[in-house]
Amino acid sequence: MSTDVHRLAAQIASGSTVAVPVDYAGVAMAMTRALIEIGTSELTLICVPTGGMQADMLIGAGQVRAVETSAVSLGEAGGAPRFNAAVREGSIALRDATCPAIHAGLMAAQKGVPFMPMRGLIGSDLLRNRPDWTVIDNPTSETPDPIVLIPAIHPDTAIFHAPMADREGNVWIGRRRELASMAYAARQTLVTVERIVDKRLLDDETLAAGTLPGLYVTDIAIAEKGAWPYGLWGEYPTDQEEIARYAKAARSDDGFADYIGANKAEVMA
Amino acid sequence: MSHDMSPATPREILICTVAGLLDGCRCVAVGAASPVPAAGAMLARALRDTAGEPPLRISVLGSEAHNFFTNGSAELFDAAGQGRIDAFFLGGGQIDRHGNINLVGVGDYPRSAPRWPGSFGSGYLYYVVPRVILYREEHSPRVFVEKVDFISTPGTSEPDVYRPGGPYALLTGKALFDFDKDKRGFRLASLHPDHTLEEVTAATGFAFDHDPDPATTPGPDAATLHLLRTRVMDELSETYPAFAAELRARIQTTDRKATA
Numbered sequence: 287m288s289t290d291v292h293r294l295a296a297q298i299a300s301g302s303t304v305a306v307p308v309d310y311a312g313v314a315m316a317m318t319r320a321l322i323e324i325g326t327s328e329l330t331l332i333c334v335p336t337g338g339m340q341a342d343m344l345i346g347a348g349q350v351r352a353v354e355t356s357a358v359s360l361g362e363a364g365g366a367p368r369f370n371a372a373v374r375e376g377s378i379a380l381r382d383a384t385c386p387a388i389h390a391g392l393m394a395a396q397k398g399v400p401f402m403p404m405r406g407l408i409g410s411d412l413l414r415n416r417p418d419w420t421v422i423d424n425p426t427s428e429t430p431d432p433i434v435l436i437p438a439i440h441p442d443t444a445i446f447h448a449p450m451a452d453r454e455g456n457v458w459i460g461r462r463r464e465l466a467s468m469a470y471a472a473r474q475t476l477v478t479v480e481r482i483v484d485k486r487l488l489d490d491e492t493l494a495a496g497t498l499p500g501l502y503v504t505d506i507a508i509a510e511k512g513a514w515p516y517g518l519w520g521e522y523p524t525d526q527e528e529i530a531r532y533a534k535a536a537r538s539d540d541g542f543a544d545y546i547g548a549n550k551a552e553v554m555a
Numbered sequence: 556m557s558h559d560m561s562p563a564t565p566r567e568i569l570i571c572t573v574a575g576l577l578d579g580c581r582c583v584a585v586g587a588a589s590p591v592p593a594a595g596a597m598l599a600r601a602l603r604d605t606a607g608e609p610p611l612r613i614s615v616l617g618s619e620a621h622n623f624f625t626n627g628s629a630e631l632f633d634a635a636g637q638g639r640i641d642a643f644f645l646g647g648g649q650i651d652r653h654g655n656i657n658l659v660g661v662g663d664y665p666r667s668a669p670r671w672p673g674s675f676g677s678g679y680l681y682y683v684v685p686r687v688i689l690y691r692e693e694h695s696p697r698v699f700v701e702k703v704d705f706i707s708t709p710g711t712s713e714p715d716v717y718r719p720g721g722p723y724a725l726l727t728g729k730a731l732f733d734f735d736k737d738k739r740g741f742r743l744a745s746l747h748p749d750h751t752l753e754e755v756t757a758a759t760g761f762a763f764d765h766d767p768d769p770a771t772t773p774g775p776d777a778a779t780l781h782l783l784r785t786r787v788m789d790e791l792s793e794t795y796p797a798f799a800a801e802l803r804a805r806i807q808t809t810d811r812k813a814t815a
Contacts, residue, residue, distance in 0.1 A: 310617060311627070334628075336672075336673070357674065361587065361588060365672065370670045373667060374670065375666075382674060383678075385628065385632060409709040409712055411659075415664065429715075431717065463629070
């Protein structure tokens, strides 16, 4: 079965790097289910700045080779079972970060510069385990002042779900500016939306400030309730019961397989 | 209003203690999944409003009603870097004698077992927020260890490292501690009601300074408790409905015991 969402998911290559947003910022769950159906493999996930059920499902489906993140959890539903199992088994490469380091890497990419300096990190095991992060002495200081450089993060693809887009491909992201950061930094950005509106978003000054211009958007598809079971600001709340149901199922390999299988059956029906 | 007269529950004493630790702050941020710190911040704000004092700004991550940021999830860190965030809360799967925090997991990294979610913003906020309050309700030797297995973020830094922030207090289900930056260690400030020094010593996997006869963590006065059970409980229900409901149930249980 092919849908617009599948058309989007098919544009993500196996072996590529995909940036995904935090739980409350418009998680493209419909596209995640499509990725699992297609079986796109060897993905590197960049969680901006943390991951949840989306990352856990892709890891559980064996489609992820590496994760850069500040955390992966199911929030109130507890730890991320497939992520935790993969860590225990050593089956995914881990790039543990702290939230502002991921923002710094995206910010560097946004500005087209090779790195961004940031405070903190010195003396942590995060830094010790990140050979790609460098400590330099602040060249603008007269006294010794070590500071960490975070290299630019250039995801191949950014994916997220938003309330609406217009016919020109402008997408309304409201105050969820991390979605813009992801899109600025990524080579392509694929967006699912609840609806496409006829009125041009940039013609309304109130909406324009929260609009990501189509310049940064590669392709759009409609996916109603496309963030479910996560919520979407101003549209619908998170379905905590469903996330708890997943958390319970994903504790075992079989439970996870059943959950994914049932989802697939539902999509095919 | 009979339930307003029932004594403060242990959780309510924790919330009131958090509010006290925020004395003098202008702006406080609370991370995800932190209902007691969020309640403490909301109580501090309500107390200021009631007393007609300058308002306390609070930002609760994951809340729509109690979060004023408009620049995405990077804004909290930017504001902290600018020195605009006076206090923040951190937990820890492990916390050691030097205030080092482990949010990553037990055993040899990277194959930690158990693995915890991860370091979140700790690798930055612990350095730049002046008043970081460590909050961990479980007070046991597996949490409070001599040395953490992974340093998500260190308690102190070398003198040449930019470090305006760091640990300010450690609040657990049994006690409240201060942190002495020069000695790089915790000092017992007070024991919560019904807990003893012997019990806390046995439950803590590292040595800490203390008075021979430590003080008891004070409970709230009637006005504070009333504010907590009315306005703050309503505010809390928006972000943490399950937690607020449980707190309400506990208050009623305590009330029944008190009147029995």
